[in-house]
Amino acid sequence: MNERKTNRIGIAVVEHQRQFLIGVRDASSTLAGYHEFPGGKCEPGEASDICAARECREETGLDVQPLKELLYIEHAYEHADVLLHFWLCAPIQPAPDRDAQNLQGFCWIPASELSGLKFPEANAPLIDLLIDTYVGS
Numbered sequence: 001m002n003e004r005k006t007n008r009i010g011i012a013v014v015e016h017q018r019q020f021l022i023g024v025r026d027a028s029s030t031l032a033g034y035h036e037f038p039g040g041k042c043e044p045g046e047a048s049d050i051c052a053a054r055e056c057r058e059e060t061g062l063d064v065q066p067l068k069e070l071l072y073i074e075h076a077y078e079h080a081d082v083l084l085h086f087w088l089c090a091p092i093q094p095a096p097d098r099d100a101q102n103l104q105g106f107c108w109i110p111a112s113e114l115s116g117l118k119f120p121e122a123n124a125p126l127i128d129l130l131i132d133t134y135v136g137s
């Protein structure tokens with residue numbers, strides 16, 4: 001039998017003034033070239049919200065406060081089985097200054113532009129939710 005372990009993933013959906021912190025997966029990673037929210041595997045015993053904030057700090061340099069879990073989604077990719085915990089997060093003060101900030105390759109993207117980006121398949125329900133919540137209301 002070929003049982004695969006499911007990786008728990010904490011993901012930071014960082015919102016500020018209807019914009020989201022988005023990066024592009026690098027060439028050496030799985031799903032290279034896809035857009036992504038900051039995130040990664042939970043360490044053993046680590047809660048997914050703590051993981052999301054830690055990964056966000058490591059990947060973007062930005063400290064964030066997890067506010068609420070928006071969705072969790074189980075998905076089987078070819079490379080792994082994952083349980084994705086998407087956490088809505090807010091930047092911790094000082095408030096981000098779009099131009100001055102070095103976000104290590106991540107950028108602030110308006111909610112209205114999310115539909116034009118290519119995210120991993122499992123993100124689809126999250127993107128729909130963000131568009132419903134933050135575009136045009």
Ligand SMILES: Nc1nc2c([nH]c(=O)n2[C@@H]2O[C@H](COP(=O)(O)OP(=O)(O)OP(=O)(O)O)[C@@H](O)[C@H]2O)c(=O)[nH]1
Binds near residue numbers: 035038122123
């Ligand atoms: N960061 C991130 N990962 C996502 C998103 N959507 C999604 O399906 N994933 C999946 O969640 C997993 C995240 O793992 P990762 O490989 O980026 O995490 P990591 O940096 O801790 O692992 P590593 O050991 O491979 O470096 C990957 O399978 C990735 O495809 C997303 O929006 N952001």
